Amino acid sequence: MNRRSSDPDQRPHVLIVGGGYVGLYAAFGLRRAVRRGRCRVTVVDPRSYMTYQPFLPEAAAGSVEPRHVVVALRKVLPHASVLNGRVTKVDHANRTVTVDTKAGDTATLGYDHIVIAAGSVSRTLPIPGLAEHGIGFKYIEEAIGLRNHVLDQLDLAASTADAKRREAALRFVFVGGGYAGVEAMSELEDMARYACRFYRDSAGRPQIDPAEMGWVLVEASERILPEVDEDMGRYTVECLRDRGIDVRLSTRLVSAVDGRIVLDDGLEFPASTLVWTAGVRPSPVVANTDLPLDDRGRVRAQADLEVIGADRAWAAGDCAAVPDLTRPGEFCSPSAQHAVRQARLLAANIDRRLRGKTLKNYRHANVGSVATLGLHKGVAQVYGVKVRGWPAWFMHRTYHVSRMPTLNRKIRIVADWTLALFFRREVVSLGSLHQPRETFREVAGSG
Ligand SMILES: Cc1cc2nc3c(=O)[nH]c(=O)nc-3n(C[C@H](O)[C@H](O)[C@H](O)COP(=O)(O)OP(=O)(O)OC[C@H]3O[C@@H](n4cnc5c(N)ncnc54)[C@H](O)[C@@H]3O)c2cc1C
Incomplete structure (x- = not known):
């Protein structure tokens, strides 16, 4: 399948590889440019949702409903097209990407601007077993x-x-x-x-x-x-x-x-x-691009988030080496804090480029970290202030719920917490979810 040439839409095409933090916020940031006809946007991701990873531990523990920590891309990005598939190759010289689609086809998509937002995967070691x-x-x-x-x-x-x-x-x-x-x-x-x-x-x-x-x-x-x-x-x-x-x-x-x-x-x-x-390492797709990589395999970006030496290629988040202007010589750490802010600036810079304006640089000093250690326990260090125990846990919850994309998800999460105050958390295992056809197969096989 080739979707390259026959597209009648002449608006510059912004193709975003990955619909996580960077992909979602970058696509969202381009909504005005799309409405004004300055570009069109496609997000490619094997998943049809963005995951708010800081809430994964609470979802695993049953404090929040797992569906409430993900955000449906098509619902929040009505101005963009979402293609479910995995980008396997980026040929920036020819402005094309190769995608293994969910349907099992291989598609070639053309673009004018590309955003590399494929995040990271677990960094494993060759340990037996x-x-x-x-x-x-x-x-x-x-x-x-x-x-x-x-x-x-x-x-x-x-x-x-x-x-x-x-x-x-x-x-x-x-x-x-x-x-x-x-x-x-x-x-x-x-x-x-x-x-x-x-x-x-x-x-x-x-x-x-x-x-x-x-x-x-x-x-x-x-x-x-x-x-x-x-x-x-x-x-x-x-x-x-x-x-x-x-x-x-x-x-x-x-x-x-x-x-x-x-x-x-x-x-x-x-x-x-x-x-x-x-630990994490950049998503494997970045190794299959003609973009410059650093010694950790991340795409080398400038402070304005354009890839070094690659006009109209942009990168941010866990898969990008973005200089940290607040700590000269260092790069931004892989965190949601940077990913969201970089994505917003990246979208604004693409729009600036489309309008022939000057780009701005990314500059954000890390404000600190908040972590949960289980129900009512936590540790936090924000703007140098150190907090422990229940107050840190409360800060963790309030900070992350304030950062959760969409009002809908914020309300659902607060509702989950409120219900848990009265009914405690759920401790039922739905292990059979992973083999939903097993019982039917047994019955059908014995009949
Ligand atoms: C358990 C946990 C807790 C965390 N807590 C915090 C925290 O408290 N504070 C904080 O700042 N950070 C936290 N982080 C880190 C933060 O979540 C990441 O830094 C952030 O998600 C990076 O955003 P990203 O857009 O670069 O990548 P992601 O959000 O991971 O998005 C990458 C997207 O790209 C897609 N993708 C990958 N490969 C391809 C491909 N080949 N083709 C198409 N799509 C592809 C993926 O499916 C994914 O949707 C936490 C992470 C974890 C795992």
């Missing part, structure tokens, strides 16, 4: 899958007489102590601890003692949460250890073959849950 047993924590599918998996493991532990299976079911290992790993583990541990109270035998005796669960956080460096100062990182380690979480610093995962976890400090144990949150 990791690909077979590990799961990442970047997408809503992973958050829902992990939630169901953790609750399934409690079901399994309560229903088996096999001590070895029970031991493996109750071991949960997270590798990587950045905010994604720490928040995901803290929220899930909190949820699992709460869920344990509902496991009782017919005499009413508890079937799972929370102390029997083993939650292990493995971090290769000497500290966790590099986004905040060292004392805040130490405070977080203490909080986690007080909850019985085994935080292992300066430690690496060596092997996970057959679900047997081996750490380089000599610890070995079976675990059915292995979550990999040890």
